[in-house]
Amino acid sequence: MVLGVVAGSVIVGVTYVGWIAMALIGFATSNPCGYRLTGQQVSPDGAIKAGIVQVDCGATTGVATWAVLAPTGKAFDYRKDRVVAIEGEAIRIAWEGRKLVVSWRAPHTPNVRRSDRAQVELRPL
Structure with a gap:
């Protein structure tokens, strides 16, 4: 027993x-963060797509906005494909040939990650 x-x-x-x-x-x-794709554009040659992602990691952090790049036809992997991250929500993307232009509203400073897929240029709004 x-x-x-x-x-x-x-x-x-x-x-x-x-x-x-x-x-x-x-x-x-x-991953406690929520990701929401708010817009995307395909490059003029159709090879690459760029997206804008709003990232919300909860009540104790502010919203961030990321620019992401991926081959056309492939789903975005937000964390791997991120090329620009900025605190806040004001960000725009536009293609100029193979160059992705990322515009943001000051006073925040973007965090930029190098990409082999396209040249990335930053411009304040």
């Missing part, structure tokens, strides 16, 4: 630890 109670307690304990481990792994790998 005692052995059965001990074995049952061990099984319950292992199951409980397993559930906690799964919850922690899920929490650590989840």
